[in-house]
Amino acid sequence: MTVDEGYYVKSVEKAFAILGAFTPDVPEHTVSTAAAAAGTSRAAARRFLLTLRDLGYLGFDGTAFRLAPRTLDVAAAYLAHLSLPQVAEQHLKQLSAELGETTSLCILDGTDVVYVSRITSLRLLRVAVNVGTRFPAWATSMGRVLLAQLPAEELETYFADVRLQQYTRSTVSSVAELREEVLLAGIRGWSKVTDELEDGLRGVAVPVRGADGTVVAAANVSLQLHSSDGVETTVLPLLRAAADRISRDLGSRGGPA
Structure with a gap:
């Protein structure tokens, strides 16, 4: 990233590097592990951690730091002014009730898909996913729809920059194979992924369009009760109908903020 040194504040960058070290996989840090994850010295990491604790963004139990509820304030402020999740929620709830499955809405952020709305069914999923969860776009049905x-x-x-990881035996193993999957998603207007991110994790996704007709998100159904083989007749029609309703409502509200 190229920055103008006249305004760029390195301490802000370092503070966010410390916050970014806390992830779903690594929810807590000591001073040493935070320093290593953020790429800074132990002394600097300690100052940032204690400052963030004093500001209410981190908790400390005497041994390790972890994110505090106040970190949600920033995300809540962002989501409050983004009409997309608000518009989608009622339609995702209806779709979840119709299918008995978990439904979601994702956007593309760089090389990841990010969940901005999620309605969880009563059936327990193997992977814990919440609003704000990120996955590599190439490994998900939502990501392939959005990449297309x-x-x-x-x-x-x-495609030139992507780095694939073999999560399971079913994960796409080459850029050529991924290219075919993305091309297919663009041609047919939907994508299905089976056991690629984790065994037993299956899903299907379709695009959601904004007021100007461009794709702004992907709506998804996690397939737990329904067979992935019969998705075109059992799930896809209802999913497409829900995506169309979201798209129409976005158009009437002027699209996502």
């Missing part, structure tokens, strides 16, 4: 909508030059850059 990128301009050709941008998509080629993505």
Whole structure:
């Protein structure tokens, strides 16, 4: 990233690096582990951690630091002014009730998909997912739908830079295979992923369009009760109908903020 040194504040960068070290997989840190994760010295990490604790963004139990509820304030302020999750929620709830499955809405953020709305069914999922959870776009049905909508030059850059990881035996193993999957998602207007991110994790997704007709998100159904083989007749029609309703409501409200 190129920055103008006239305004750039390195201490802000370091503070957010410390906050970014706390993830769903690593929810707590000591001074030493936070320093290593943020790429800073132990002395600097200690100052940032204690400052963030005093400001209410971190908790400390005498041994380790972890995120405090106040960190939700920033995300809540963002989501409060984003009409997309608000518009989608009622339709995702209806879809979840119709299918008895968990439904979600994701956006593309860089190389990841980010969950901005999620309605969980009573059936327990193997992977804990909440609003704000990120997954690599290439490994998800939502991501492939969203990648398929990128301009050709941008998509080629993505393929050139992407680094695949073999999560399971079913995970796409090459960029060529991924390219085919993304192309197919663009042609048919939906994508299905089975056991690629984790064994037993299956899902199908379709695009959601904003007021100007461009794709702004992907609606998804996590397939727990329904067979992935029959998804085109059992799940896809209802999912597409829900995505169409979300798209129409976005149009009437002027699209996402």
